[in-house]
Amino acid sequence: MAKRIDLKDVDIYYGAFHAVQNVNLTVIPRSVTAFIGPSGCGKSTVLRTLNRMHEEIAGARVEGEILLDGENIYDRGTDAVAVRRTIGMVFQMPNPFPTMSVRDNVVAGLKLQGVRDKKKLDEVAEASLRGANLWKEVKDRLDKPGGGLSGGQQQRLCIARAIAVQPDVLLMDEPCSALDPISTLAIEDLIADLKKQYTIVIVTHNMQQAARVSDQTGFFNLEATGKPGHLVEIDDTEKIFSNPTEQATEDYISGRFG
Amino acid sequence: MSERIEQRAPGSEGEEDQIVPSPSPVPEPPERKARSSRRGESVFRFLASGSGVLVVAAVALIGLFLLIQAVPSLMANNANFFTSPEFSTGDENNLSFGIRDLFLVTVFSSVFALVLAMPVALGVALFLTNYAPRQLSRPFAYVVDLLAAVPSIIYGLWGILVLAPAIEPIARWLNTDLGWIFLFRTGNLPVLSGTIFTGGVVLAVMILPIITAVSREVFAQTPRFQIEAAKALGATRWEVIRMATLPYGRSGYIAGSMLGLGRALGETIAVLIVIRASTSPMTFSLFDGGYTFASLIASAASEFSQPLPTGAYISAGLVLFVLTFVVNALARVIAGGKVNG
Secondary structure, X not given: OOOOEEXXXXXXXXXXXXXXXXXXXXXXXXXXXXXXXXXXXXXXXXHHHOOOHHHHOOOEEEEEEEEEOOEEOOOOOOOHHHHHHHEEEEOOOOOOOOOOEHHHHHXXXXXXXXXXXXXXXXXXXXXXXXXXXXXXXXXXXXXXXXXXXXXXXXXXXXHHHHHOOOOOEEEEEOOOOOOOHHHHHHHHHHHHHHOOOOEEEEEOOOHHHHHHHOOEEEEEEEOOOOOOEEEEEEEEHHHHHHOOOOHHHHHHHOOOXX | OHHXXXXXXXXXXXXXXXXXXXXXXXXXXXXXXXXXXXXXXXXHHHHHHHHHHHHXXXXXXXXXXXXXXXXXXXXXXXXXXXXXXXXXXXXXOOOEXXXXXXXXXXXXXXXXXXXXXXXXXXXHHHHHHHHOOHHHHHHHHHHHHHHHHOOHHHHHHHHHHHHHHHHHHHHHHHHHHOOOOHHHOOOOOOOOOOOHHHHHHHHHHHHHHHHHHHHHHHHXXXXXXXXXXXXXXXXXXXXXXXXXXXXXXXXXXXXXXXXXXXXXXXXXXXXXXXXXXXXXXXXXXXOOOOXXXXXXXXXXXXXXXXXXXXXXXHHHHHHHHHHXXXXXXXXXXXXXXXXXX
16 A cells, blocks of 8 residues: 655656756655755645646656656556546645535545445545544534535545545645644644555645654755756755755755745 | 715715825825825716616616506406417407417427527537637637627528528427427427427527536636646546536536526517417427517517507516516526626
8 A cells, every 4th residue: 555656867847947857766655755945946846746736737747757666657558547546635725625525525536436335435434534533523514515614624624535545645735834723733643643554745834844744854945946946855854854964954944045 | 876975075084094194295296186086986986886776777667667568458458468378469449468378488499498508508618618728719719609699680590591491300200209298299380390499499509608608607717726636536537527617617507507598588589580470379399389478579569559459568578577587586596696697
């Protein structure tokens, strides 16, 4: 289940614009990898190439290899839709389907995969909601629309939806930036739980959050606006935040820029 | 009205001065500017609210006019206004008119048009917003909008001269093979062209643009984050439409269809040309002929000289007025204020 990701010489382009340059890194299974860096450095772009969501923007393309347990997800024969079914994603804005019930939201991915057995769906819905620490709050309103929950609950609903399909990898794109501190804490606790089972990659603007939740941290930077972003270094989170190898990382985490 | 504005203007003076503090070295120009902008404000408010009142008044007065003109004829009517199929106004002293057939032909042709147009409009709108390449989508949308710009007299001519003979074999097949369904049994006309069926197809083409345009607008506004949510779960294009676009756009689609229905109900000249008149009552078949409210009134318009017979037609017009009003109100309720077309 939890799979390893290797990026080898990855370059990302939007049309003629070179967005991210030469990224090499490895994401270890059952751990949390955080991407930090200033705005525009390409950290979200890299994240979105991991499930081929960046392809939704016209003209986007990737060079190099992105291997999921050794298999290139950009192989000619590989369908982006198939890739996304095994890699879950949680977005910055909580985005449950507003008119679908809480239960249908959670099992939406399973239904896409053709699961129709009502009993199985109900079981998965409960297990996923428990896994997302939301079961107690919504167990009496499973048939109410998902749009009626609070922002923090909606985000946990989205996490439940993502883990319901038992993904190989869970991607999180600034999952707490639209949430209040209490909800943020709930999500961070949840991430700590989830990493026992899943490979998690999280992009965050909040360096304290990266320090709190991740096992390894990658720092992205760009030399100037219009230049491609690049990975400055990636290492154990503890090392990045106490004794980074690169001066730029040191400057960024100590608040000298960014 | 203007008095009230006059009174309000000085009251708001203090507020405005607080909002726009004038720099002390040059106090004169900003103050004058503020005063003139206040006058502009009240003039504009008067014009805007005046036009608003005018529109509401116009609608109310039209309704009132219809009612006043209709009542004397309704009093003199010898037949039951709601259930009589005949509409004879030749003898001023013996008016005998009812709207049963007018109502049935109007509703049958319009609803049939809606049944034909709704799925096509949905397909076109989804194609334009989700499938068509960007370069094709814009011109294609123009072409669909152009359908709405064709004058209805042209639709009438095309309908009776080109379409009617072309779809007669289909009508014949439906009548022969599915004649056991009441909609397709032989109606009150000796032929199978120039029926409600033919008129409905013409109306369907005529209302297609409005339904398509409204649906297209609404579908195109599907929030990006909802589309991404579906895509990130591994939804194919059709599944994205089903999970995100349709739930979001459904009310707009239905509201657009109601607007289309409103148009079909009131369409006059094309219907008058296409659907043949019949001497016998409507038999609930699509192969019936007859008049709709609008086509009957138009056909009799040249003979509006005596007030009582004229009033009979006006009372039919009143029913149409109320009917379209109800349909449009329904569209608003369903759309929840989302539609402005």
